[in-house]
Each structure stands twice: as structure tokens, then as C-alpha cells.
Amino acid sequence: MKAYSVSLKWSVAVLGVVVVLGGCDRKIDNTLNFTNAINSYYSAHPTCLWPDPVQFPVQANASDTDKTSDYDALVDQGLLVRTTAEKRVMIVASKRVNNYDLSDKGRSAWAADPNQPGYGNFCYGHRKVSNIDSFTPTTSKVGATTQVAYHYTFVDVPSWAQAPETQTAYPQLHSDLVGPLSATATLANTSSGWRLAAGAGSNAGKIVE
Numbered sequence: 687m688k689a690y691s692v693s694l695k696w697s698v699a700v701l702g703v704v705v706v707l708g709g710c711d712r713k714i715d716n717t718l719n720f721t722n723a724i725n726s727y728y729s730a731h732p733t734c735l736w737p738d739p740v741q742f743p744v745q746a747n748a749s750d751t752d753k754t755s756d757y758d759a760l761v762d763q764g765l766l767v768r769t770t771a772e773k774r775v776m777i778v779a780s781k782r783v784n785n786y787d788l789s790d791k792g793r794s795a796w797a798a799d800p801n802q803p804g805y806g807n808f809c810y811g812h813r814k815v816s817n818i819d820s821f822t823p824t825t826s827k828v829g830a831t832t833q834v835a836y837h838y839t840f841v842d843v844p845s846w847a848q849a850p851e852t853q854t855a856y857p858q859l860h861s862d863l864v865g866p867l868s869a870t871a872t873l874a875n876t877s878s879g880w881r882l883a884a885g886a887g888s889n890a891g892k893i894v895e
Contacts, residue, residue: 712879
């Protein structure tokens, strides 16, 4: 009876080790590893106000509210400073312009573009998976791929992005923060575990570093 008890305890201990090791294997095709792969990518790739990097200072016609209202919303949040001036357009005519530049607060929130000196963006958070909805059949072998459907929300959202004025000026920002939102991503299994493929659903042959 004693020998049986020892054998049973040993079997349970071995099973526990197998479960722990299996849970730590980042190449296993399970929702935990898929979630970690997507979150890992987006933690290093925040979402920003403009689709492409921009440069400040910028100048806008004071009467062009389509442009000035966007910048003015950032002035209200302390990210930009605004000055006005008269700009001569003809020998006897001029127009009023607004000049916008980064404030001290804006510089601290500015995400500089490493590839274009002087350019950058204001980023307002990054995706975090709330649940994995489905994934296509796959294996735990290196080189395997899977298409993952998931829902996500935005985290680490700064106060300026939560302001109603900012969300009114930037509708995409508002849409992103009302979540949860749905998306798909192509994941590929590598020697170091599952990784997001370039394009989060396209160009599956290229792994995002």
C-alpha cells in the first residue's frame, strides 16, 4: 500500500511538471499563445492620430476650419501652441493664418519617427486582446500558420485622447476607444514561438520583428 502511495504521488508530480512545461511552451497552438503574440506586437506598435508621420510647426489658413479645428483640439489639450499672423498673398492683400507648434507637454507626448528626423505623431494607446474568437486549424510545428479572429480594446490611453473635444475632431480615435473591436491576424510559428505576420493578416510569409 505504501509503495502504491509513493507511485501515485510520483505520477501526479510528473503530470504536474508536464502541464507546467506545456503551458510555458510558446509554440503550442492555443489561445494563450495567440493572445500573447498579438499583444506583444501591438505593445510595441501603438495607434496614432495621423496615418503618416507629420512635422511641426505647421501653418493653416485661419478661415479653413476643416484644418484648424483638428489642431485647435490639440491646443485645448495642451499638446500644441497656436499663434496668429497676417500673411501677404498679393501686393495689397493678406490673409490671417494660424501657426501651430509643439508645446512642452506636446514634446513629452510626441512619438518621433526614427526614419524621418523632425517627423512624428501623437499616439493614443495600443490594442489588447479581450478574447480569441476563432482560429484556423494548425499545429505546434515551426513554420505553421493560422488565421486568428479576435476582439480587442485599447489600453494605456492618455487623458488628452479621452477628451470629448479630441474625439470629435478625430472620429477614428473615437471609434477606436468605444470598443471592443474585432480584427483578424495571421500568426506564424517560429523557433521562439508564435509571432504576428506582417500586415496583421496579409503577407503571411514575412514575420514581424
